[in-house]
Amino acid sequence: MTSAPLIEAKNLSMHFKLGGRFSPGGPQVLRAVDDVSLTVQRGETLGLVGESGCGKSTLGRCLMRLYRPTGGTVLFEGRDITATGNRALRPLRPRMQMVFQDPASSLNPRRRVGDLVAEPLKVHPGPDGKAHSRAEIRARLVELMDLVGLQADHLDRYPHEFSGGQRQRIGIARALALNPALVVADESVSALDVSVQAQIVNLFMDLQDRLGITYVFIAHDLSVIRQMSRRTAVMYLGAVVETGSTDTIFAQPAHPYTGALISAVPVPDVSGARRERIILRGDVPSPLKPPPGCRFHTRCPKAQDRCRVEPPLLRPMTGGQLAACHYPLV
Amino acid sequence: MLDRTPSEPLLSVDSLTVSFRTEHGLITAVDKVSFAIRPGELVSLVGESGSGKSLTSLAVMGLITDPNAILTGSIRYKGRELVGLSRHKLQAVRGNEIAMIFQDPMSAMTPVYTIGWQIAEQLRAHRKLTKKQARTRAIELLAEMGMPSPEVQVDRYPHQLSGGMRQRAMIAMALSCDPSLLIADEPTTALDVTVQAQILRLIEQLQRNHGSAVILVTHDMGVVAEVADRVMVMYAGRIVEEGPKEPVFMHPGHPYTEGLLRSIPPMHGVRPHRLIAIPGAPPSPANRPPGCRFSPRCAYRYEPCGIDPPLFRKEQQDIACYRAEALLEPVGVQRP
Structure with missing residues (x-):
C-alpha cells in the first residue's frame, strides 16, 4: 500500500x-x-x-x-x-x-x-x-x-x-x-x-x-x-468488526460474527459431511440502542464479562486481518 | 432421512394447469405440472421468478381466486379431489390439514389484532376450544417456535416484532392445527442469513417432530441442499427435473439445473476468474419459446429441442431433456 x-x-x-422535541421520549x-x-x-x-x-x-x-x-x-x-x-x-x-x-x-x-x-x-x-x-x-x-x-x-x-x-x-x-x-x-x-x-x-x-x-x-x-x-469489511450495527483480505476472512474468520455469518450461508453441496454451524441466538439489536461494550455480545456464543463492558478495538489478528474482538476465533 | 418404501402419496397433483385470461389472450403460467408428495417428506420446489412455482403452491392451497384464472387438472389430497371443491368444504381442509407460510408475514397477518388473537382464532375455527384454552395453546406454540418470553409476545401486534419473530409467529399459526402438509413459499428470502439459519432449522425440526410433509418453495439452491429430501426444478411453467436431492445435485440431468448450480459463486476453494452464467433471461409466461422452453439459453441445444421434451426416467431422476435420453447412447453434441 x-x-x-x-x-x-x-x-x-x-x-x-x-x-x-414533541415526539414521545424526546429525540x-x-x-x-x-x-x-x-x-x-x-x-x-x-x-x-x-x-x-x-x-x-x-x-x-x-x-x-x-x-x-x-x-x-x-x-x-x-x-x-x-x-x-x-x-x-x-x-x-x-x-x-x-x-x-x-x-x-x-x-x-x-x-x-x-x-x-x-x-x-x-x-x-x-x-x-x-x-x-x-x-x-x-x-x-x-x-x-x-x-x-x-x-x-x-x-x-x-x-x-x-x-x-x-x-x-x-x-x-x-x-x-x-x-x-x-x-x-x-x-x-x-x-x-x-x-x-x-x-x-x-x-x-x-x-x-x-x-x-x-x-x-x-x-x-x-x-x-x-x-x-479482494478485500472485505464486515459490518455489524454501524461498525466494521473485521476487515482484511477476502481469502483470509473466508478461510479463517477471526470475529465470531464473521464466523457465524459465513457458517450460516446455505451451500449447494450435498457431498461432504455437514459443516459446523454456528447458529446465533436472537436478532440484531436496534441501532437506536446499541448494546454497551462489544455490540455483538448479546448474540455472541463466546461473550464473557469483559465484552459486556469494554468495547473492543480493531486490532491485527494472526491471519493478517483486523478484527474488533477480545476473544477472536483464531 | 427419507423413508424409501413406497407409501400412499399424501398429495398428488396431476396435469395441473393455471392460465389467465388477459387482453393479450390466454397466458399459461403453470403448464401440466404433475407430482406427488409422500407423508413426512420435505420436497423443495425450486425455480426463478416467473417459473410458476408460487402459483403451483397457491393452487394446491386453493388460493387462486382471480376471476380470470382458469385451473385445470387434478389435486388430490389423501385421495380427495380438491379442484372444484366448494369454498366451504375447502376451508375445512385449508389451515387444518394443509397450511401455508409466506415470504412476507405481514401479508399473512392482520395488523389490527395481536398475534395471540390470530393464532387463537385459527385454533377455534378448526378445533373445539375455549378462548382460554386457545390462548394457552398459542403461548405453547410460540414457545415451541423458540420465541423468547412467549407469554409477553402473545399480546403483541405483528408490527412490534422483528422479521424473524414475525416469521416464527406465522409458522406457529400455520402449525396450530398440526397440518399433515405445510407449504412454505420462500419463508426465509426476506430474512438475514443468520436468522434464515434459525428458521430453516425450525422447519427441519417441525418436519421431524410433527411428521408433517413440507413443500419448500425457494429460488436458493443452497437452502435446498441444506434441508430437502427431494427436489423439483421448475422452469417456465414446467417441472424440468425431479429426483432425490443427492443425485440431482451431484449429477444434474437437465442443463438448466446444471446451469443453476454452476452459476452460484462458491463459498470455499478456488475462486473462478469468471462465473459460469446461463446466457439470456427466463422467459415471461407471455413469451415462452416453442419446443423446449430452455432451448434458447441452452448450450447443448440440438435439433430435437424444437419439440417439447417429455420427462425421461434416468435411475431416480425424471428429466425433461432429450439429452437425458440420449446420454444412454451418447450423441456428438459439443459444448460450445
Whole structure:
C-alpha cells in the first residue's frame, strides 16, 4: 500500500436525529455508521458485507457524499470532501458514480434508454470543459451499450421492455458514462435471478479488467462478496468488526460474527459431511440502542464479562486481518 | 432421512394447469405440472421468478381466486379431489390439514389484532376450544417456535416484532392445527442469513417432530441442499427435473439445473476468474419459446429441442431433456 488510496474514510460517523422535541421520549439518535475507518486503493474492490441495518448502505452514501457525515473525514484522491458543498462537489461527481439495487425504480419509465444513459453526459461537461456535442454523446452511447453487452438499437426502447438483468446493464452503462474512477455498487445484483446474477457479476469484473475501475461493492450475499472483492469489511450495527483480505476472512474468520455469518450461508453441496454451524441466538439489536461494550455480545456464543463492558478495538489478528474482538476465533 | 418404501402419496397433483385470461389472450403460467408428495417428506420446489412455482403452491392451497384464472387438472389430497371443491368444504381442509407460510408475514397477518388473537382464532375455527384454552395453546406454540418470553409476545401486534419473530409467529399459526402438509413459499428470502439459519432449522425440526410433509418453495439452491429430501426444478411453467436431492445435485440431468448450480459463486476453494452464467433471461409466461422452453439459453441445444421434451426416467431422476435420453447412447453434441 504505497500509493495514495483513491478513497479513504477516517473515523467516519453518520448519526441521524429521529423525532423532535414533541415526539414521545424526546429525540433519539440513530448511529447508522459509527467511527468507521477504511481505505480503498485504485483498481481494487472493497466488499462491504453485513445484515440489514448494519449501516453498509449509509457508509456507501457517505463515501459518495450523498450524505454529509456527522463526524470524521472522507478523502477522495487525497482531497478532503467531508464538508464540501454541492456546488464544489460537482466537478468531482463524474469521478464517482453509483449503481443501485433496483434498476426498475432507478430508471425513469417514461424516458428512452438513450436519454437515461445520456443524462450524465448532458449534465456534466467533457474533460476539456466544453459541453458534449450531440455527435459525441451518440458515439459514447453506442460505445457504452457495447461495453455492457447491449445493442445500439436498444437505445430507442423504454426500460419496461427489458428484463431485470438488462435493466441493471442500463444502470451500469449510465454509471460508466463519464468514465468514473470509483463506482459504489449498492446491492446491485441482489434483486436478480441466480442465473442472471452471475452474468452481472462477470460484467462488473470484466469492466474492472478493461477500465481499471475501483469498486466499493455493497452486498448482503457473502458468496457474491467473495467472488467480487479482494478485500472485505464486515459490518455489524454501524461498525466494521473485521476487515482484511477476502481469502483470509473466508478461510479463517477471526470475529465470531464473521464466523457465524459465513457458517450460516446455505451451500449447494450435498457431498461432504455437514459443516459446523454456528447458529446465533436472537436478532440484531436496534441501532437506536446499541448494546454497551462489544455490540455483538448479546448474540455472541463466546461473550464473557469483559465484552459486556469494554468495547473492543480493531486490532491485527494472526491471519493478517483486523478484527474488533477480545476473544477472536483464531 | 427419507423413508424409501413406497407409501400412499399424501398429495398428488396431476396435469395441473393455471392460465389467465388477459387482453393479450390466454397466458399459461403453470403448464401440466404433475407430482406427488409422500407423508413426512420435505420436497423443495425450486425455480426463478416467473417459473410458476408460487402459483403451483397457491393452487394446491386453493388460493387462486382471480376471476380470470382458469385451473385445470387434478389435486388430490389423501385421495380427495380438491379442484372444484366448494369454498366451504375447502376451508375445512385449508389451515387444518394443509397450511401455508409466506415470504412476507405481514401479508399473512392482520395488523389490527395481536398475534395471540390470530393464532387463537385459527385454533377455534378448526378445533373445539375455549378462548382460554386457545390462548394457552398459542403461548405453547410460540414457545415451541423458540420465541423468547412467549407469554409477553402473545399480546403483541405483528408490527412490534422483528422479521424473524414475525416469521416464527406465522409458522406457529400455520402449525396450530398440526397440518399433515405445510407449504412454505420462500419463508426465509426476506430474512438475514443468520436468522434464515434459525428458521430453516425450525422447519427441519417441525418436519421431524410433527411428521408433517413440507413443500419448500425457494429460488436458493443452497437452502435446498441444506434441508430437502427431494427436489423439483421448475422452469417456465414446467417441472424440468425431479429426483432425490443427492443425485440431482451431484449429477444434474437437465442443463438448466446444471446451469443453476454452476452459476452460484462458491463459498470455499478456488475462486473462478469468471462465473459460469446461463446466457439470456427466463422467459415471461407471455413469451415462452416453442419446443423446449430452455432451448434458447441452452448450450447443448440440438435439433430435437424444437419439440417439447417429455420427462425421461434416468435411475431416480425424471428429466425433461432429450439429452437425458440420449446420454444412454451418447450423441456428438459439443459444448460450445
